[in-house]
Amino acid sequence: MNYFWMTVILLVTGASAVKIDVSVMEGDSVTLHTDVTKTQDNKVQWYYNGVRIARITGDPSKTCTDVQCNEDTERFRDRLHLDHQTGSLTIMNITNTDSGEYKLQIIITGSSSSDKIFNVTIHVLFCFSPDVITDRVTVTEGDSVTIYTNVTTTQQEEILWYFNDIRIAVITGDLSRICTDVQCNEDTERFRDRLNLENQTGSLTITDINTADTGLYQLKIFSSSSISEKTFSVTVLDVPDKVKTISAKKGESVTFDPGVTQNTNVVMMWYFNDSLITEITGDQSKICSDVQCKERFRDRLKLDHQTGSLIITNTRTTDSGEYKLQIISHILQSSVSVTSLKTFIFTVIDSGQSSAAVAGICVGVVLLFVTAAVGVIYYRKRLQAGQNNITAQPSYQGSARGN
Structure with missing residues (x-):
């Protein structure tokens, strides 16, 4: 543009x-x-x-x-x-x-x-055809996206954001004027409190992004002597449910696989019931940095640095709960960051038996039911036969007396 x-x-x-x-x-x-x-x-x-x-x-x-x-x-x-x-x-x-x-x-x-x-x-802004797109980014529905200005605002500067040529955010260097969405334009209530402006830089964050937010985001920076601009093409993909349900028997190991490849520009943080338990930053990682986490898992957590997968060994019933993975990706030379969330609902089953033992018990129970059914059928047939003999005997004796 x-x-x-x-x-x-x-x-x-x-x-x-x-x-x-x-x-x-x-x-x-x-x-x-x-x-x-x-x-x-x-x-x-x-x-x-x-x-x-x-x-x-x-x-x-x-x-x-x-x-x-x-x-x-x-x-x-x-x-x-x-x-x-x-x-x-x-x-x-x-x-x-x-x-x-x-x-x-x-x-x-x-x-x-x-x-x-x-x-x-x-x-004064005169708009022509959208010829130049500075960067392109593809995200999934539900992510949060931050588009950076890569500047620090001064007292004289004014930063404006547009979505498909409609003004959605304004901030001045002296903070005398700040607005987002409907505050800037009565016709732009589409984002409904999902926009956030960073006061020091004017960077724009769109939270809980959806497919209707696909389009061109234009950045304009006005100073007393010049104007600079960038245009970002954002595509939002509709994806299946991000919540997975997993179960395992007590004592078994479980792997939470996010289905991504970790790299130096990605930060991954695993949470258990909203408490941070692991973090991967580049080639560095931390596991259970606080006492409560160490007490709960006792060296049973492992991380796959290639995929960011979380592995729990020797699972216990106290491991049941909600595991969330927050992924922060910095892309396009750090002009854009994307924050996505994946959730795993994990249940540990305390059966007291191994899988093979459980299967054996199931077969035994089936055989017991079959044997009992055969016995009942045999008993009913014997009972019915005895009743028939009792019913027929008086009739025979009566005939003998008649002779």
Whole structure:
């Protein structure tokens, strides 16, 4: 995305006036403050490049803005607003043609006047076709992504972030203006409190990213003398459920395999029920650095440095719980970092028997049921046969007596 930046500052004459520099983006509203409370005896007048554009006095009939004050000043077209309590001037929907010198004159009856001069600079962005993409990154849904500015902000700088040409974040070097998402633009509520700006650098973090966040993220850094820009293409992939369920019998070993390859630009941290138990940073690793962890696992944890897999030997029922792997990857010459999370729900079964013994017991139980069933069938047949003999015997005896 190519942009052209325009800055207009007019020089100010007059040694007695207080001079203030103001920098805004085209389309914004800006308020020039008088820093006083107006009284009936005060007259507040505003001039733009020497032409009066607003006036407020104790007499409401003499209050005016734009063409009401001067027939030649219709340039603002109802975009000026005066605060009746302070006389402060607000310019709405500012354009690049509004750049210049705004002079405030406060006249106090029976006393001298005081002046302030505001040098207003308008930053104008002209958008063309997206020709240049600085970096491309692919992440998975649910990750957190940080895009770094690789600068430290100064008092004069202003950093802006855009998503598909819509402004989503702004921060100034003096922290006088910070906004994200809907605070910057009423039409950008899509991120819903998932954006975070780093105050020292202006780096942008998108948490819990989803497929709808796929697109171009544009970084603009304005200073008093230059503008720099970067465009990041972010693709978010929809992946299967990141939660796996694993079980093992007491005494067996289990391996939690994240399915990744570890490298020097990746930090991996394993947590058990939200307590850190292992960490891999480059070719260095730590296992159970605190006493509680050492007591629980007692040298039963191992790490695969190639894959980041966690191995637990001689498992116990107390090992059951939630194991989380946090992976922080620094990519694109450390311009972007991606934080992803994988979860394993682990259950240790206390059967008291080996797998072979359990299988043998199962076969024995089946044979017992078969034998019992055969016995019941045989018993029922014998019982039925005996009943038939008893029923038939009286009939035979009766026939014999008849003979």
